[in-house]
Amino acid sequence: MNATKEFIIVESSKLFLRKNFKEVTMQEIVQKTGLSKGAFYHHFKSKEELFTEVLNYFFTHVFVHNYEAYSTESFYAFYHDYANAVQNIGKRYLENMKDEENSFFNMNYFTLIFDALRIFPDFRQTVVTGFKAEIEIWKSVIGKARANGEIQSSMTDEEIAMTFISLSDGIAMHMIVRGIRINEVRDIFLNLWDKLYEQIKV
Amino acid sequence: MNATKEFIIVESSKLFLRKNFKEVTMQEIVQKTGLSKGAFYHHFKSKEELFTEVLNYFFTHVFVHNYEAYSTESFYAFYHDYANAVQNIGKRYLENMKDEENSFFNMNYFTLIFDALRIFPDFRQTVVTGFKAEIEIWKSVIGKARANGEIQSSMTDEEIAMTFISLSDGIAMHMIVRGIRINEVRDIFLNLWDKLYEQIKV
DNA sequence: CATTACAGACCGAACAGTCGGTTTAAAATT
DNA sequence: AATTTTAAACCGACTGTTCGGTCTGTAATG
Structure with missing residues (x-):
């Protein structure tokens, strides 16, 4: 991809973390890119086209899990790796804001x-597919942990997966909403995950 | 409150369930109210003022729990009452859409x-206060259930409350996001709540 | 008959997008 | 090596439209 086009995407993605599309x-x-309108419309046919590229950027570079890197040794190790990755996602998210005056995120x-x-509207399919794929990965790890004798529960694999993710x-x-620092979020839900895990571990 | 003003709030609230403020x-x-610009600005000083009234309407008439009506006999009865109330909230939410062609909700x-x-930005305080009040109610019911010997857990009352609500x-x-019918949501999370309950009930 | 309720023509600002033209740099030609 | 050609990158004034909001006049109300 053209370097300027990529530059426009990355720079304007910071704007879309503060305001919605219309705003x-x-x-x-x-102004943010330092380019002109003519230059912008040379690279993009519309503001909407930019937004699709920005979304693609977010969901392939920022809000993304690299499941291959997570341990599948045990369910415990897996969800701890996942939680740490969420922490890193939070950091990447914050990096997109460091050149702004008011470092408060209004979009998430x-x-x-x-x-x-x-x-x-067609974006729904993409998101749902991503959700389902994520659940499948969790299910397989959970199923394995159950077979291993690591955990035991009256809940199905899918129910456990949905419980943890949701x-x-x-x-x-x-x-x-509370405006808590992003890095604290991990600790809060990881603590609850550990408590839930205690109740299903053998 | 003036009947026309209330009519404007209720009618335009349906628009704000489909599009965001800017949209x-x-x-x-x-058009939706069948009134004129002059009539509107006779009752409201700005679009923003309308939106504050619409928000107030939503959070006092639509998205609202009547906790006094819920059983506090047992935690089990309480969260079942809560789940049923969520069902009713969903119904009220859908009622606001019945005169629209495409009955798909884009705002929630x-x-x-x-x-x-x-x-x-000041709205944050209102929301956070509401969240905290909700947690306190749950905590008190959970604390009572624990004292009664209904439940038993290594989790604190607050942790249990946050787990269920979140x-x-x-x-x-x-x-x-998946586009599932609102009425099915209750069944899905109530099932998971029951499973969690099984693990903490004495 | 004074006040409230409403109508709708009207306003300037802001909006996304366009268009004719300039700059830049590499490729082709001499 | 010097000159010409070509195309992509870029510029910013401009366009038509829509925005939230105002203003003046009229109808209803009590």
């Missing part, structure tokens, strides 16, 4: 998704 | 809060 103006984008993983769904998402959302 | 235009508001409890936080919120968010 970010072309004027702000050209969830609002970005809902904003995108409103503008691009709990962390719910906690994250509450903490974002 | 909803004055033209749509006057969470996006509304985040939209509001961006426009009215889990249902996380589930709701996932299900909204």
